[in-house]
Amino acid sequence: MEFIKQKQTIQNLSHISETSASDCLFNGMCFSSQSSFLGRFRHFVDIIDPRTLFISETRLKECVALLDHFKHGTLPPGTTDQQLWEAQKVKQAIIHPDTGQKIFMPFRMSGTDTFYYCVLLSVLQWLNQSHNACVNYANRNATKPTPTSRFIQGYLGAVTSAVSIAVGLNVLIEKSRTFNPATRLIIQRFVPFPAVASANICNVALMRHNELSEGIDVLDSNGNVVGSSRIAAKHALMETAFTRVVLPLPIFVLPPIIMAFLEKRPLLQAHRWLMLPVHSLVCLAVFGLSLPLAISLFPQMSEIQASHLEPEIAMATDCKVLTYNKGL
Secondary structure, eight states: OHHHHHHHHHHTGGGSOHHHHHHHHHTTOOSSOTTSHHHHHHHHHHHTOGGGGGOOHHHHHHHHHHHHHHHTTOOOTTOOHHHHHHHHHHHHHHBOTTTOOBOOGGGSHHHHHHHHHHHHHHTOHHHHHHHHHHHHHHTSOOSSOOOHHHHHHHHHHHHHHHHHHHHHHHHHHHHGGGSOHHHHHHHHHHSHHHHHHHHHHHHHHHHTHHHHHHOEEEEOTTSOEEEEEHHHHHHHHHHHHHHHHHTTHHHHHHHHHHHHHHTTSHHHHHOGGGHHHHHHHHHHHHHHHHHHHHHTSSOSEEEEEGGGSOHHHHTTOSOSEEEEEOOO
8 A cells, every 4th residue: 555655656746846756756765665675675676777787977967967957846848757767766776875976887786686697607706705895885885985994904804704704615515525414414505505694794794894983874854964873884784784694595595496497307408518507597597586685675774763873863863763874
């Protein structure tokens, strides 16, 4: 019901006042309701649309200009609601909400799936974790600047710890051949997921550790900055880290089930050389599903009770609930 109401609001966007429409569009309103998991899922499927990787600089400027015209009530005659929402989609997929700068193409959420496929085929752990580190950094909360030295420290720590966990996993699996069958089965089936999840958590924590020390901006209901909170930063990192735990889960569960079915098909039985490319495509498809599922668990603009934050922040506003950019 809530989504239907919002859809009706969207359909009637051209009939409401410029001011109220601008408030909706520029306070983070999305085509789907962000208060439900399904709404966030639909929104992030839009945001990770790989077609946005090929948006030209000219097209991006047109979208930003159209939204600026809308904000100031100077829309060109004949502008449709669909054009406005398409412009919003392009801007949200490419422009960082805190800095207003373009996110480097390989590190956008819309590029994660595509570049993951390249990394998957290369089978290079350092490249995989380097890409993860850059994605985590590019989609962080950027309300506070990160010194270059801290970025380098975070990158080295993130990649080193994540690769060490991954390599240690491979060594453990190799050694499992010398164990009894029951122990070997447990190691091969249950160790990979917690190891990958741990590597992902380390990557997020170390690439965004500057937020924990500097804090992140929290906003009132009007979008004004109330203060900088380390507690909100902790919540943001915990929520993001949890999404990185959920992210690999479908990849560990679904491809073996799908491949067990496909391997029995006559095509793969007759052409065994197709196994690797088909398996890679299956993993790519599953990752394409698991990414929006994982990042939809929490809204990007998360809420927190003011009373749960630092006393000086709680006393600086009358708002009971404040928001912050969790990052992706």
